[in-house]
Amino acid sequence: MAGKTLYDKIWDAHVVRSEAGGTTLLYIDRHLVHEVTSAQAFDGLRLAGRSPWRVDAALAVADHNVPTTDRSQGIDDPVSRAQVEALDKNCAEFGIIEFDMADVRQGIVHVIGPEQGATLPGMTVVCGDSHTSTHGAFGALAFGIGTSEVEHVLATQCLIQKKANNMLIDVDGETPMGITAKDIVLAIIGKIGTAGGTGCTLEFGGQAIRALSMEGRMTVCNMSIEAGARAGLIGVDQTTVEYVRGRPFAPKGKLWEQAIAAWQDLRSDADAKFDRVVHIDAATIKPQVTWGTSPQMVAPIDGRIPDPGAEADPIKREWMERALKYMDLPPGTGITEIKLDKVFIGSCTNGRIEDLRAAADVVRGRKVAANIKLAMVVPGSGLVKRQAEDEGLDQVFKKAGFEWREPGCSMCLGMNADQLGPGERCASTSNRNFEGRQGKGGRTHLVSPAMAAAAAIAGHFVDVREWH
Amino acid sequence: MEKFEKWTGLVAPIDHSNVDTDAIIPKQFLRSIHRTGFGPNLFDEWRYLDHGAPGKDNSKRPLNPKFVLNNKRYQGASILLARENFGCGSSREHAVWALEEYGFRVIISPSFADIFYNNCFKNGVLALVLDAQTIDGLFKDIAATPGYSLTVDLAAQTVTTPGGASFTFKVDEFRKHCLLNGLDDIGLTLQHAADIMAYEKRRRTEAPWLFPA
Numbered sequence A: 001m002a003g004k005t006l007y008d009k010i011w012d013a014h015v016v017r018s019e020a021g022g023t024t025l026l027y028i029d030r031h032l033v034h035e036v037t038s039a040q041a042f043d044g045l046r047l048a049g050r051s052p053w054r055v056d057a058a059l060a061v062a063d064h065n066v067p068t069t070d071r072s073q074g075i076d077d078p079v080s081r082a083q084v085e086a087l088d089k090n091c092a093e094f095g096i097i098e099f100d101m102a103d104v105r106q107g108i109v110h111v112i113g114p115e116q117g118a119t120l121p122g123m124t125v126v127c128g129d130s131h132t133s134t135h136g137a138f139g140a141l142a143f144g145i146g147t148s149e150v151e152h153v154l155a156t157q158c159l160i161q162k163k164a165n166n167m168l169i170d171v172d173g174e175t176p177m178g179i180t181a182k183d184i185v186l187a188i189i190g191k192i193g194t195a196g197g198t199g200c201t202l203e204f205g206g207q208a209i210r211a212l213s214m215e216g217r218m219t220v221c222n223m224s225i226e227a228g229a230r231a232g233l234i235g236v237d238q239t240t241v242e243y244v245r246g247r248p249f250a251p252k253g254k255l256w257e258q259a260i261a262a263w264q265d266l267r268s269d270a271d272a273k274f275d276r277v278v279h280i281d282a283a284t285i286k287p288q289v290t291w292g293t294s295p296q297m298v299a300p301i302d303g304r305i306p307d308p309g310a311e312a313d314p315i316k317r318e319w320m321e322r323a324l325k326y327m328d329l330p331p332g333t334g335i336t337e338i339k340l341d342k343v344f345i346g347s348c349t350n351g352r353i354e355d356l357r358a359a360a361d362v363v364r365g366r367k368v369a370a371n372i373k374l375a376m377v378v379p380g381s382g383l384v385k386r387q388a389e390d391e392g393l394d395q396v397f398k399k400a401g402f403e404w405r406e407p408g409c410s411m412c413l414g415m416n417a418d419q420l421g422p423g424e425r426c427a428s429t430s431n432r433n434f435e436g437r438q439g440k441g442g443r444t445h446l447v448s449p450a451m452a453a454a455a456a457i458a459g460h461f462v463d464v465r466e467w468h
Numbered sequence B: 001m002e003k004f005e006k007w008t009g010l011v012a013p014i015d016h017s018n019v020d021t022d023a024i025i026p027k028q029f030l031r032s033i034h035r036t037g038f039g040p041n042l043f044d045e046w047r048y049l050d051h052g053a054p055g056k057d058n059s060k061r062p063l064n065p066k067f068v069l070n071n072k073r074y075q076g077a078s079i080l081l082a083r084e085n086f087g088c089g090s091s092r093e094h095a096v097w098a099l100e101e102y103g104f105r106v107i108i109s110p111s112f113a114d115i116f117y118n119n120c121f122k123n124g125v126l127a128l129v130l131d132a133q134t135i136d137g138l139f140k141d142i143a144a145t146p147g148y149s150l151t152v153d154l155a156a157q158t159v160t161t162p163g164g165a166s167f168t169f170k171v172d173e174f175r176k177h178c179l180l181n182g183l184d185d186i187g188l189t190l191q192h193a194a195d196i197m198a199y200e201k202r203r204r205t206e207a208p209w210l211f212p213a
């Protein structure tokens, strides 16, 4: 019998019951909750007179709507305020732990879960947010769900699921200097496409993945959804265990010993069978910049905007033409010729301490270019912010002309006041460059923190490898 | 959830691939804490010429005459036809709520993003997959035939054209059963409460660190 993949192992350990045809009741260990996708679920519970199955499995935080400027006056916008207040009220009513806006532990849900040790290896983790895939970095099966499913988990601690296929993304070889996790994952999406992982759970493996820190692994798994996969996984190793050790929600004492012994098995067996395998040679990856309105529309920094006229498939051609019209970029433009208006460093993809350090290293002693109207750094959580301030990174950014903000999702999706204006062009460390994502008519280019920082200094995209 | 058995309706074509949930319902509308009220803002940035915001009177806003749903001939459409990877991006169920409230009961595409697909079935909307070639043919027929409608029969798993041509589609048995009968998932799962408790009991001994309380 062939061995099991990591996905098979976690899946099997969480099956409550299965029906003919593969429909499975899957147990959920951790339910992360935020303000945007939960209010209607709590209402549903109340309406049906149901109560949560297991409140201690849930952890809530407001992140999408919160202001990143002074919070002492609360939220100005009445609609946003009502949504955050609804979360506070629901958590209080049902007894769910919540980090409110004034709590230093508040931050983006996918940053705080791991930071608190609320995400543990081998868990099933869900949240009403597609970037829940982030937590797969810990060898946890983590995926985004809709609001009806949020209600289902609250009421039953389970989800009705069908098993996905196993797909291995093997990033082998050594990653060159100046290449980050973000470049790796953008290169993967460029290769397999935004629907390349649909119907699959991805596992990222290979020497280049093993060499990544937990922050880097989270960046990679975060964007699994941009490759069409609900979940992306990385096997557990010493790096994982060391990251989790001692965190507030992590097991302690004897339970810790028991847990780390069990976690040793959280990797795919050598003879495990994958339905699909994709190989990427890390040595060939260059700094990546997206040029279109999908994360798969990506080019290396020394590349050029492609010509839709050269695309044979009419549907793809129409898609590219529409994207380039929206982005206002003529085919053949060199990526380094693209001038920017704004720079955003943050989000659940790249708002962790290591990301801020990498950006600060580039910025240190330099100044933001005159054509950049706004360059902002938004830490992923209050604790990331505090850590960065302890290291003096806030000063590095401020001296260079960056704004240093309070934690939250911010301009990753611009649900709060942080938005692009029509036609504005932004280098962003977030994960989506869809039309209007950062503001109606705004143009987003996805890059790594170091590339965003260098673009802020130069005023246009530059090859950050030349700055090392 | 409303039952879905058989449906005949006018078809509106959105001739784009990779239509993402940010396009279906832009983020500013996600701040609502209600399940309704999203229909008028479906495809907001494509549908209107100005910038939409919650609370704005949509009936007074300038419509984009080039957007297909604003075309007279597609008024009252209840079946949406689109190209591949429809509904990609965020998990926002608001996208399905908006489509449903606008009046769409069926969405036909060569492929859907996983979370969106799932969300459709939780709201009585049938996300229906046909092969890209068949869909290409449907786009052409719709363009050539004003008032083009399709009939979808979930029990028989068929889509029938006005000319009488019929295509079969696949759907997961469990999803079909729930949709045909308008079943509430949570109610179904709670019938297995004893299994959930038995699982928890076993798991508490296997992996006690997952049950700290």
Ligand code: SF4
Pocket (backbone or CB within 6 Å): A063, A064, A108, A109, A110, A129, A131, A347, A348, A349, A408, A409, A412, A413, A430, A431
């Ligand atoms: S940072 Fe962006 S992608 Fe991440 S959870 Fe917030 S809005 Fe979603």
